[in-house]
Amino acid sequence: MARWQPDAHARLEEAALELFTERGFEAVSTAEIAGRAGLTKATFFRHFPDKPEVLFWGQDLIATTFRHAIADGPASASPLELVRVAILAVAPVFDADRHRHAATRQRLITSSATLHERAVLKRAALARTITDALQDRDVAAETAELAGLAGAAAFGAAYEHWAASPTCRDFADLGRRELDRIPRAAASLAR
Amino acid sequence: MARWQPDAHARLEEAALELFTERGFEAVSTAEIAGRAGLTKATFFRHFPDKPEVLFWGQDLIATTFRHAIADGPASASPLELVRVAILAVAPVFDADRHRHAATRQRLITSSATLHERAVLKRAALARTITDALQDRDVAAETAELAGLAGAAAFGAAYEHWAASPTCRDFADLGRRELDRIPRAAASLAR
DNA sequence: TCCTTGATGAGTCTTAGTCTCATCACCGTA
């Protein structure tokens, strides 16, 4: 007989998603989320650093995967090819299980200014991760910067398509499609 | 005989800058800022929507100027030329008076996670403003997106150089310099 | 003289987020 139910973390995520869907992000307090999960507010903040983060759990893994994939990519690869390798490396994360609540999460994010801000910050952080990883591979600073911004935007666009689709489409495919648009855009900026 | 001292807004900005410099952003409460300005917390929030914003006042003007400059730019201009026009249009804002506290503000922003986040959000919003304005000029979506990201990054870099310089250098010159790096970077992403 | 307007003071209230301390199942060890 366990003293506590297992998987407090997952229960909190589930409760938050339910309550946010019912009444919106701002109208739900952290104490209510914890209550529905059979826990207290203090425990909520032991599992998540703040209220928005309960909807963004797991994003750190994506950045880590990007960093390693770029660091370990083939020596002959161009900057954009390295970004492509990274997007392919994270693709397995976006499986059918994760897809189940993706659309709901996206709807919530677009309906709350606070959540939208958090999403923008996450994307900016991913851009910086890519840029830094490329510079570690001796890519020139301005190239790495632009590739980081473009790569993060491509990843974000791919994610939005994946989340919005009623079926769980192949993330790698969506990512490739977005990446393939970058050279055209870059060409029209290159004098 | 006036009932209140004039320029409450400026007094609040001044008090905030002093207190943040003395003790750091997080360690100063809005009530203290208001107190030093001879006002109350409620009045602070009548002038600024939240605590970080007291250090970012005036940024909205920059975005507005960008939008109008791009909308009114020459018909023959390329996307990057339109961004250049916009950066030249905002340059007059960065005069010696504004330069006086710029370095202090930058130091504060880099020393506080909250303020750094706000700066990132402002830059992302500027990128979106540029992208939208370019699309209104019938620039292709992916080109407008990349030009917005690159343009906002160039503006940010120019601002950081301008703020960090001990003398008030010519902002237009710094902006041009940053913009001139974009075509090179874009070329190395264009296949 | 009266009335309206607008900026402010004063105070209340909710909630995010922090912190401290007590509790108690579990697990290893004597």
Place this chain on the structure above:
DNA sequence: TACGGTGATGAGACTAAGACTCATCAAGGA
């Protein structure tokens, strides 16, 4: 079998951001 350490949690106090309401009072206009 007893004992002690560990780790997740409950309970509750505390601070500060931000929203909100109402009273005040100078200025300015009719």
